[in-house]
Structure formats: structure tokens, C-alpha cells
Amino acid sequence: MRLSEYLRSVMPGETVLIEHTSLSDHPLIFYTIGSTYGWNRVLIVDIIDSVIPLLRWMRLSGLTVPDDVARIKAGGVSNWGRFILEVDPHKDPGIFLSKFTQKLKDYYSKNPETVTIILNPERLIPIQGNSRRFILLLANLSSVFVGNTKRRTFYFVNREMAEKTYLGLLEEAFTRVLLLGEEGKVLIAKSPIPEDENKEIEL
Amino acid sequence: MNAGIEGILEIPDGIVLVEYGARDHPEWAFYEIIRGWKKRGKVPLIIDIWDTLHIFLQNLRFSGAEIDIEDFPVIKERGTVIVGNVLGRIDVVEDFEHHVAVYGKIAKKAPKESRKYTVVLGMEKFPFVFLDDPPKIERYFETVTRRYLSIEGRVNVLFLNRSIASEYLTKGLEQDSDYVIRVSKRKTHLIKHPGEGI
Numbered sequence: 001m002r003l004s005e006y007l008r009s010v011m012p013g014e015t016v017l018i019e020h021t022s023l024s025d026h027p028l029i030f031y032t033i034g035s036t037y038g039w040n041r042v043l044i045v046d047i048i049d050s051v052i053p054l055l056r057w058m059r060l061s062g063l064t065v066p067d068d069v070a071r072i073k074a075g076g077v078s079n080w081g082r083f084i085l086e087v088d089p090h091k092d093p094g095i096f097l098s099k100f101t102q103k104l105k106d107y108y109s110k111n112p113e114t115v116t117i118i119l120n121p122e123r124l125i126p127i128q129g130n131s132r133r134f135i136l137l138l139a140n141l142s143s144v145f146v147g148n149t150k151r152r153t154f155y156f157v158n159r160e161m162a163e164k165t166y167l168g169l170l171e172e173a174f175t176r177v178l179l180l181g182e183e184g185k186v187l188i189a190k191s192p193i194p195e196d197e198n199k200e201i202e203l
Numbered sequence: 204m205n206a207g208i209e210g211i212l213e214i215p216d217g218i219v220l221v222e223y224g225a226r227d228h229p230e231w232a233f234y235e236i237i238r239g240w241k242k243r244g245k246v247p248l249i250i251d252i253w254d255t256l257h258i259f260l261q262n263l264r265f266s267g268a269e270i271d272i273e274d275f276p277v278i279k280e281r282g283t284v285i286v287g288n289v290l291g292r293i294d295v296v297e298d299f300e301h302h303v304a305v306y307g308k309i310a311k312k313a314p315k316e317s318r319k320y321t322v323v324l325g326m327e328k329f330p331f332v333f334l335d336d337p338p339k340i341e342r343y344f345e346t347v348t349r350r351y352l353s354i355e356g357r358v359n360v361l362f363l364n365r366s367i368a369s370e371y372l373t374k375g376l377e378q379d380s381d382y383v384i385r386v387s388k389r390k391t392h393l394i395k396h397p398g399e400g401i
Contacts, residue, residue, distance in 0.1 A: 014265055132332040136253065143254050144284055147261040165331070168366035171225035173258045175265045190226040192265040194389060 003029065003186065004036045006201050009193075012113075013149040015142065016176040019159040019167070019189075024180040026156060027057035028203050030117065031065070033154055037115040039066050043084065043107060048127075049076030050119035050156075072103065074124070089127050093134050097141060108150040116153040118142075122162035130163070139169035146173055207384045207393035208232060211360070212239040217397075218352075218359045220376050223386035225366035228266075230259040231389050233322070236360060237270055240320060247320035247360075248313045249275055254282035255325030255362070276313040278306065280329065296329060299346035322360045326376065327368040334369045344375050352379060 010016060020026035034042050044051055051071070058065050071081030074096070075089045085103045087096040108114055121138065128134040145153065155174070159167060171177050177190035178201070186201040211219055223229035240247055249256060249272070256277065263269065277287035281294060291309035295301045310318060329347075333339040351359065361380070365373055377383055383395035 011265060013261075132334070136328065136331050140253055140282065143258050146258065147264065165334070165367045168225040168364060171366070172364055175262060177226055192262070192267075194266075197388065 001199070001201050003032050003201050003203055007033060007036045010152055010176065012152055013147050014176065014192075015146045015153045015155065015174040016178065017155045017157060017170050017174045017190075018178045018180065019157055020180040021160050021182060022158060023182045025184050025203055026180055027054045027061075029178075029180070029186070030054050030156065031058060031063055032203075033115065033117060034065060034069075037152075039069050041111075041113050041115045043070045043072065043111075043114050043116045044081065045072045045074070045116060045118040045121075046076065046081075047074050047089070047118075047120045047123050049078045050123070051080065052076075052078050054119070055080065070107075072100065074100070075127070089124050093128055093131075093137060097137065101141060101144075104145070108148065112150040114151040116151050118153065118155045120156060120158060122157050122166060125163050125166060135163060135166050136169070139166055139173070142170060143173035146175065207382075207391045208235045208239065210393070210396075211236065211358075211382060211384070212243065214358060214382075216356055216358065217381040218379060219361065219382040219384065220380035221360060221362045221384045221386060221391075222365050222373070222377075223362070225364055227386045228262065228389045229362055229364075229386045230262045230266075231268075232384065232386055232391050233259050233324070233362065234263055234268055234270055236322065237272065245320050246275055246314070246317050247322050248310070248317040249277045249287060250280065250321065250323040251277050251282065251286070252280045252323070252325030253328040254284045255328065256286050257282075257284035259324060260286060276317050278309050278313075297332070299343060303347060303350065319357050321357065322362070324362050326361050326363040327372065330372060331367070334367075334372060337369075337371045340369070340371050340375065344379075348376070349379065 018026060018029055055065060068082045070084050072084050073086045084107060087100050089096060124138060125135055175192050179187040179189045184203055186203060188196050188199050191197050221229060221232050272287045275287045277289045279289050279292040290312045293302060293305045295305060330340055330343050363376060381397050385392050385394050
């Protein structure tokens, strides 16, 4: 199965976890999500400029991404994209997470066909001093949105850097898990469709 | 029906631990237990820790299965998504004595018949913040889970995500359970049972 074809089978309300590594071809998945659904429907939630290396990968590969894609920025210095909200991830998590959740809910009710791409939320954990309470709070926030049919959401998480229990909480909650190897293969590790599990997708 | 589940539906008494990995589908074991009990006229009390009930129902929904649990009594421990007939919520987790007192008060509101059948979802999320602290886990066992060991005539089914739980938590719960069911993807295997088996 081709990735773009697979993406079309993801239903509104689903959340997909993409577990990549530092050397994998996940920028190509990012690009395929945007071009399959249309960049005008995409909302990027960017933790500390994680989108920038992806955009550079596109540029060096001769691919283009429009520069007015909606973006929620949590930390970092880049001014790329169309800002929807900016939060400071160093602040008290109760404050920035509730601000962020409220904004997401508002955005989804105004834009009910949104495709959200969340880039490397695992980086927030060390920023918050590896707090166990924060890990649970952060993962639970993601679980609450599963089933909200105004959006489909794709999480990019570097599995080599992520805290193990955080990854476990996301895998349990989300409807699909894709594993990226360094040899360019994408394995379906969890799916609502039993026969899809352990199959590979072509990039 | 999966191996192990059918037998569990008939037991009048005992602690059942259902273990799964993060990429497995424990929601199907939950679905079969709930449906099986419903057919037998039993409406369990559900303890929903950190929105795990919502997670199970959503994962079932996208696989094309729905269960109506709107009338089921639910006790909510942390979390925000309201599913079922929520009798009350407990936000105090780390003060065990306080937690148990509040729990007891809320549980009294559940119909007597429902209290005989309890399903706990998200076992590992209760001790999540002190998973790496065996002295505290031991205190949690003593004050919370082992408090119910001598109660007879009730069935308690505990769902535990092994990818998240520490070895100490998993082994402690396994030791105190009469039945242990291991989930692998959508299949279940009974790996511990009393006497001649079920």
C-alpha cells in the first residue's frame, strides 16, 4: 500500500502516532500528509522549531511547502508560518497547556476539517524537568481529543528520545501506530483494522 | 469469544488481572467481559482512571464496535471525559488514606448488585507518578489494593498496561490475583488460575 492511499483510510476523529528516529525519512511522511489532505487544512503544532529541520529537508530535496501554513508555536525562535498561538513551554504547565487546549478546541470548531500535525511533543518533558505528573498530564491531553471528528491528528515522536512511559501512554490511546525504520520502511504496529497490523507501507 | 474470557464470566468470586502491551487491543477483552455480563443481567461498576474508559471506547468505535454503557455506574479518578453514569470523582491520589475514604463514600452510591462486579481501567495510571519508587508502591499495595483481599463474593477485573507499569507493580498485582489474562493483540491467554482451571 502507498502512504497517500493509507492516509485516506484514516477516519475523522482518529489520532495516528508516527514513531521515527533521528535518521529516518519522516520528513517525507510530513510532506505526504500535507500534500494528500492539502496544506490549507493543516495545523502544525510545533515544539521548539521542530518544523525547521523538516522544511530544510524539503528545500534540499526540491519540494515546496507553502509558507502560510497555520502554526501553533511552543518555544523556539522561528517566524515561519501563520501564527495561531504562541505559548511558552517553560511556564507552569497548568497555564500553557490549558491555554493551548482552549485554542485547539476553538480552532477545530471554526475549522472542522483540520489535519493537525504535532511535532515532537516529547521534548516538552525534559523542559518540564522530567516531571512524572507532567508526562501524565501531557499524554492525557492527547487522549481527550481522540474521537473528536472535527480533526484528524498525526503525532511525530522521536522514539529514540522519548520517555518510554510517555510513548506507552500515546500508543495505548491512539488508534494507529506507525514505526519508521532507517531503511525507509514504515510498519503498521497498531491499527483499528486487524489485517493491516504488521504490514508495511511504501514511502 | 477469546480463551479465558468465557470462564471469567461465570466466576462468582476472585481477582482477575488483564495485562496488555501499549500496542495491543485490551478494549476487546473489555468489550467481551461487559457484553457477557450484560447478557447475564450483570451491570458492573467501572472505575475509570485518567480517561482510560474513553480511550477503550474510542478504540472500539474506530474498529466498528460500540457498547452502550450510559447507564453503567462509573467512579472517575482524575481525567476529564465523562462517560457512563458518573457517581462521583476522586482527584486525591497520593494521599492513600484520604483516597480510600472518598472512594468508599462514592462506592456506596452504586447499586448493591453492581458492587459485586467491578472493572478497573488504567491501573498503572494511579501509581504512575511513583512507579520508580518501590517503597511507595508497597505502601500503595498495603493501603489501597490489598485492603480488598479478604472480601469474598465479589469479582474485580483489573486492566494493566504492562508497557507502562514497573516490574514491581506488575509482579505485585500478579501475585495477588487469582486469574491472570494476558492480551496479545486481540487474543487473550489465561496464564494463572486456581486449582483445576476454569
